[in-house]
């Protein structure tokens with residue numbers, strides 16, 4: 253056999269062309285490498301420190317002693333991995349206990365833990381929704397929700413962001429036997445909240461399933477246990493048509509995700525959700541940290557209160573009305589957004605620029621996130637930057 257290659261492999265060159273196209277469109281992305289992260293302080297390997305306004309660690313739980321202790325002790329006791337999917341031999345008492353705690357946390361009849369929010373959304377939507385069903389999805393829904401719907405094979409109709417009138421017209425016109433409404437509760441790139449009362453009422457009126465993604469609401473909303481925006485409806489019983497999905501990876505400071513709903517939902521997912529079935533269960537350290545995060549959140553409101561104090565402080569410093577811990581500063585162009593992110597970087601702030609396809613074309617933005625760990629003076633310093641940078645001044649005052 254000759255080792256001579258007659259035709260040159262052109263695959264890599266084609267990939268490079270695609271990267272160049274992204275570069276030209278101002279959409280090329282690069283990983284930023286940090287040496288350490290301590291609370292809201294990011295250290296670069298040249299020693300430079302940045303104040304983090306881009307994380308989702310809204311309550312500072314990722315460094316909380318209760319989570320650290322639970323994760324390390326459990327690792328010592330149970331090892332670093334479950335080494336198998338939940339259905340084979342990967343379901344331990346710790347997992348079951350976490351799911352029972354989730355039921356208490358959410359006041360839900362049953363709950364199932366997934367490895368990530370992405371896997372939960374893809375696995376839940378693709379398993380539950382069937383090809384001939386009708387799906388109504390908010391135009392700004394997260395990529396993982398969109399991917400899950402796509403995998404189901406059903407046709408999704410997107411309604412204008414939070415437009416309940418448009419949604420009702422679509423529901424009214426639909427002749428499908430099974431209907432699904434899919435929405436985030438706090439939108440990840442805009443920070444606004446869904447009109448939950450109306451959304452829920454519509455789901456009941458039109459006999460539709462309602463799937464809510466609480467990724468940015470858990471830990472931030474709710475009086476009883478701070479379990480998310482769904483809790484604010486204060487319903488005594490869990491409605492049959494409602495499924496709530498949340499992640500442990502943001503305010504809960506750990507890793508993993510959950511789905512809550514009625515028992516039949518959980519059983520169906522265990523039997524047919526591919527991202528649940530064909531993936532190794534969470535490592536013991538994560539399960540234990542998740543458990544600790546829920547217990548902490550249920551017993552102590554002070555972290556959430558501190559976060560809200562910071563949100564209100566940011567409102568007054570920045571002169572903006574805020575509804576969550578996410579502050580979008582919409583710039584428009586890709587290059588301008590990244591230039592502002594760079595200017596913030598030089599001034600000592602890490603604020604990531606967000607570009608399409610994460611946000612719609614022409615709406616690139618700086619996404620500022622607030623944490624309970626920020627000090628008032630740090631928020632004031634960030635606001636000072638915006639006030640005294642001309643480019644920023646014109647955009648925040650517009």
Ligand SMILES: *Cc1c(COP(=O)(O)O)cnc(C)c1O
Nearest residue numbers: 368369370394396440467499501
């Ligand atoms: C972050 C996010 C997810 C994914 O959660 P992970 O646990 O990080 O995979 C899902 N939905 C929304 C709205 C998110 O913001």
